[in-house]
Amino acid sequence: MNPASHVFDGTSVYIPGHDPVSRLVRQHLIRMGATQTADAARADIGVSNHDDTRLGDVDGVVCELTPFELDDGALVCSETTAQAALDLASFIGPVGGRPDRTGADVASSAAAFLAVTTICASRFGLPGSGAGTRFATSPLRALALLKSLCFAARSRPDAWVGSHVRSRDKQEDAGYATADGHVTLDFPGNDVASWLRMCEALGVPQVFVDANASDYVETVGWGDRVDAARPVYELGLAAMSTPDAVRLIVAHGGSSVPFQTLDDCLQHPQAAAVGLDQSFISGVPFDLELLGGRRPEPGINRGVPGSPLAGIRVLDLGIGGVGPFAPMILGRLGADVIKVEPPSDFAHAIGPWTNGVSTTYLACNTAKRSVRLDLKRASDRDAFFELAAGADVVNANFRPGVLDRLGVTVDALLAVNPQIVLATTSGYGWAGPMRDQPCTDPHAQAFTGFAALNARPESGDPRRCRYIGFVDVVTSTVVAEGVCVALLARNATGGAVHTRTSMMHAVCEAAQTVRDGTPPLAPDDIFRAADGWFALTCRDERDWQVVVDSLDDPSAVTDDAFASSDQRHRNRDALRSALEEQFVRKAALGWVRDFARHGVAAVRLVDDDEAIARIDYRREGLVRELEVASMAPILVGGDHALFRDGSTASNHLPTTPLAAPLPGEHDETHRALGARMWRTSPTARPTDDDDRST
Secondary structure, three states, rough: OOOOHHHOOOOEEEOOOOOOOHHHHHHHHHHHEEOOOOOOOOOEEEEEEOOHHHHHHOOOEEEEEEEOOOOOOOOOOOOOHHHOOOHHHHHOOOOOOOOOOOOHHHHHHHHHHHHHHHHHHHHOOOOOOOOEEEEEEEEHHHHHHOHHHHHHHHOOOOOOOOOOHHHOOOOEEEEEEOOOOEEEEEEEOOOOHHHHHHHHOOOOHHHHHHHHOOOOOOOOOHHHHHHHHHHHHHHHHOOOOHHHHHHHHOOOEEOOOOOOOOOHHHHHHHHHHOOOOOOOHHOOOOOOEEOOOOOOOOOOOOOEEEEEOOOEEEOOOOOOOHHHHHHHHHHHHHEEEEEEEOOHHHHOOOOOOEEEEEHHHHHOOOOEEEEEEEOOOHHHHHHHHHHHOOOOEEEOOOOHHHHHHOOHHHHHHHHHOOOOEEEEEEEEOOOOOOOOEEEEEEEHHHOHHHHOOOOOOOOOOEEEEOOOOOOHHHHHHHHHHHHHHHHHHHHHHHOEEEEEHHHHHHHHHOOHHHHHHOOOOOOOEEEEEEOOEEEEOOOOHHHHHHHHOOOOHHHHHHHHHHHHHHHHHHHHHHHHHHHHHHHHOHHHHHHHHHHHHHOOEEEEEEEOOHOOOOOHHHHHOOOOEEEEOOOOEEEOOOOOOOOOOOOOOOOOOOOEEEEEOOOOOOOOHHHHHHHOOOOOOOOOOOOOOOOOOO
């Protein structure tokens, strides 16, 4: 049995809501052993809307789910309005056409994962199981954090290149069409020869090969050239079945998976091999393995309100996006994170760059220090183990077996630190027929059914979110939750813990509402107005009546076909057309203000460039400045949680500046101090060495 199922034994939770965030938080805590109570005064943990007066009775950790009222009158308190307020919708629909929200409640799911992360961190790091800890979060705050890569890319790029600045403006991404479906296609940047052989096998025109081979970087067709390359590849793929296309690409050295549905994914042998099948809803999206136990050593919890992980030491071996982003979340919660910089990390090649440094690298490594170590060298490996001896967490996202080949085995870690938490993440999981296959964000979207959930209404073709790296960072929120749960498990056993998850697990968990069969609200959509687009969510019949009463011709939408929420959902297209005939008569902001004035969730579609420029987004902490040595600050998403003082209603925005290191920026500190460069110790009283500021 997964040890996570006992972490909250004896803990009572008060979570009365039925919104997506509340449901998922409740599911996770109950699956980890908590029991639900309707009496807030008896609860150790409370999660509810900000206006629930019973939250004040909870003598423990309190999470408030707060709506946003923005300066333009918008009320953001639903998945669809959160996605519109932070421009995720523009990454699904066609350029210049109708924007669309993702089929999974990704902002709400990430908010839930991050809420559980913060609850666990507070119970671990603060005396009295986090008693008196109060924080606020929301899908909008969670999504702002996940959009950090986009905000950083668009704030001050050296050149207007790279997927994170241009993907919003590219065509819809359905992968590559075959005779009977769609596939992914990817070749590594250091293997142009394999790509050339694949081009020959596909019959790609020589003029295309000649035009792109000289400056080949990764698979021609990703990044800024995706739209031009796709139809060229499809000329050959269109005559092949999906399985044959996958086999051809893989046989020539590339990586490829079919686009499939969520059910297809859950029925695949790979899913079953890692416990991710139709029955996995009885668990959580990560696995804990106890690596031996001993009596916990006495110590002092060093957490502080607002920084519950203060004193926790994280050694980050993560590469790319999914690996580094999770420790960044832990760093924002107060952990001391040292990034172990490898000789090469493909994140450095992800454009755009600012002052020659990848903005993706900077956004993913916020709140860390950076030390360059080559684990293939014995001396650097020894230095790594010296740091690991004083760490609480080691994080890595290599494919299974890579850590062992580098000499960082579980036994080697336990030999220097018998209380270590090892966090590992992979694309398809730690076992099964696909465990060794490369998996990037585009592959994960296709294989898990995430792209199928975003299918084009008229054709059913899948659509990937063109924000490359989005599934990466959603996975990172699951990793962060797993680490904090593992810290609680370590507290109980005194021994080391291995927590592991995969991109498959994260996507399937984010598809909770789809898998649970919960019908979406209606209307809950993005609508055309006279001058643009706005999102509208009716949460109940009262909201629906507000919308009907606001129309010039209410009879157009009070037909029997729209008599119930279920029927409105089934008739989504007809309802949208009927409403838009009315909505195009007035500007989007006018409708937003009218609806929000009556408490109905509505917001204009706000693109990334407007988001990072808006004063209210800065004031609310949705966008923050990131300091980097020797250059002007760039912008990233804000923190997912705002901590409050006691039971007061005022938010407390973080005052500590956010900073990101340049690669190897703290090498000199490491050379001078070695393993003593850790800032604090979580298990001993403070000493001069512990409190040294470097």
